[in-house]
């Protein structure tokens with residue numbers, strides 16, 4: 001279903017980071033789990049077509065999005081992916097309705113006199129966004145921002161949904177609620193998902209297979225339940241990490 005072979009060296013000043021991510025999965029929902037700086041966001045950006053690759057191949061559900069050997073490199077728009085960024089990536093100077101419609105129809109910035117396209121209307125209704133359509137991102141809550149960003153991502157009818165820490169910006173209560181909402185959404189839609197998370201709870205609810213990533217490479221994979229069990233085994237009742245063994249260290253979160 002998803003096959004990634006991603007190679008890119010990024011450099012900043014004297015620092016260099018090699019992204020060498022290879023994985024293949026039949027699971028509909030996968031998670032990338034690893035410490036800060038492991039290369040999770042770079043991987044997602046590469047899939048979305050926002051990071052140029054040195055070489056590699058990206059195939060989703062039989063569709064080749066990128067293949068350096070065959071000279072294939074679809075534009076981000078042609079990839080038709082829904083990408084929910086860590087900070088939601090809403091445009092602050094655009095209203096909610098303009099944010100959702102952005103990318104749907106070129107030049108669809110003035111909603112006056114125009115009807116929201118049907119596919120977007122569906123998500124406005126589903127996420128109960130009608131009352132805030134003319135508000136700006138600074139005027140709505142964290143949970144509403146997340147729903148607006150999701151509505152925008154889903155309105156392109158994506159062939160793959162990329163979720164980069166979708167719950168990280170929310171407080172504990174809202175996090176639980178939105179996690180449930182996302183899980184319900186996943187079971188209603190048949191869209192493959194790649195989730196980035198630091199939280200094993202997210203993986204249990206929102207993924208079927210977990211790939212552990214560190215230093216730009218995939219270290220292995222496990223079930224979300226296996227991840228949770230290994231994570232719990234490293235934590236004593238006082239919340240202190242007990243054993244820095246090789247395996248447990250590989251699962252340690254940042």
Ligand SMILES: Nc1ncnc2c1ncn2[C@@H]1O[C@H](COP(=O)(O)OP(=O)(O)OP(=O)(O)O)[C@@H](O)[C@H]1O
Pocket residue numbers: 010011012017034035036037038039040041042043
């Ligand atoms: N544009 C860039 N130029 C140079 N180096 C970069 C660039 N973007 C990211 N890096 C480096 O690449 C590495 C991987 O970054 P990435 O953002 O993918 O990490 P991550 O696993 O998503 O971390 P986090 O969980 O903190 O978001 C880091 O060392 C980072 O400093």
